[in-house]
Amino acid sequence: MPSVTLIAPTALPQDMFKVACSTCALRPVCLPTGLPAADVEQVERMVSERRLVARGTTLFKARDPFEALYVVRTGFFKTSVSAEDGRDQVTGFHMAGEMLGMDGIFDGAHPSQAVALEDSQVCVIPYGRLEDITRDAERLRRQFHRLMSREIVRDQGVMMLLGATRAEQRVAAFLINLMRRLRARGFSSSSVVLRMTRDEIGSFLGLTLETVSRTFSRMQDDGLLAVRAREIRVLKPKQLLQLVRRAAP
Known part of the structure; x- marks a missing residue:
């Protein structure tokens, strides 16, 4: 089994964490098209850190408390669940601009685990902070719901065909x-x-x-x-x- 220890952000080159949402090359695929500059600034306030996850390490494990959503900035992840016979069943592959962790919203714990397939970086959005900032920002809340819905629709479309x-x-x-x-x-x-x-x-x-x-x-x-x-x-x-x-x- 690969190690599940995350590399501490303080051990990383600091210039890796300076890219803002407003200047990020992934903005067109990460954020909804046409999001006003003021709303982009609000999104930046939601990001608590940009974390490096080394290849083979775990971003979150099954049964971990749900605390945040993660947007992949660079790299590649797989998500998987444990089958009854003990095997790991892969449930998805996630690349830059896509969101991880939504499965924990339902009951406050992740039913799956996410493992980096290569050295990766994620933007960490604490869910409580997201709720606080969007509580009185109807447009921004609607945009985030669209972003999460896009991930659900994408997964459903693939699985229906498969x-x-x-x-x-x-x-x-x-x-x-x-x-x-x-x-x-x-x-x-x-x-x-x-x-x-x-x-x-x-x-x-x-x-x-x-x-x-x-x-x-x-x-x-x-x-x-x-x-x-x-x-x-x-x-x-x-x-x-x-x-x-x-x-x-």
Whole structure:
């Protein structure tokens, strides 16, 4: 098991924490479009710290008290829950501009854990502070609800598709979803270096490690992908999308 000790902010280079929401490159994907400058300043007041989470360490664990929401500034996280048989079931992968920790709002404790897949940084928004600042700011509260709703809708859309498809279509849907999210952040829309292992992909998709590996190999043999270790290049994006659409209801 990886260590769950978080690196203390005081041990980090201080210039990593100077980027404000108003000048952050992730503002277009992190904050709702058109948010007035005054509201952006209010959001900055909500952020209590910007914390570095080293690869393999845990941001929060299952049953930890819910205290804050976390917006990924850099890096990549996976979330998972423990199944009845003791296995970890991956429930999602989260990249820069996306929010973690909403699952703790319901009963005041996190049902899942979040682990960094690479050295990452998060903006910490204490939930109590968010409630205090937005209590009398209807527009800002509505914008934050939209932001949280966006995360819920994104997860639901992926899971609905994955629940009714074959292995090849699940893997194709996963790759298309991942690359669309990366493209929105200015990265290539045709290639990606996977931060997660094939075993973790299989856990998320409900497939075995062997099935994921065979599916990547078959897609490469069919000319859809070029696979080199964790680097994936989409050679025929239209055909990959058609594969997914054939599975849609």
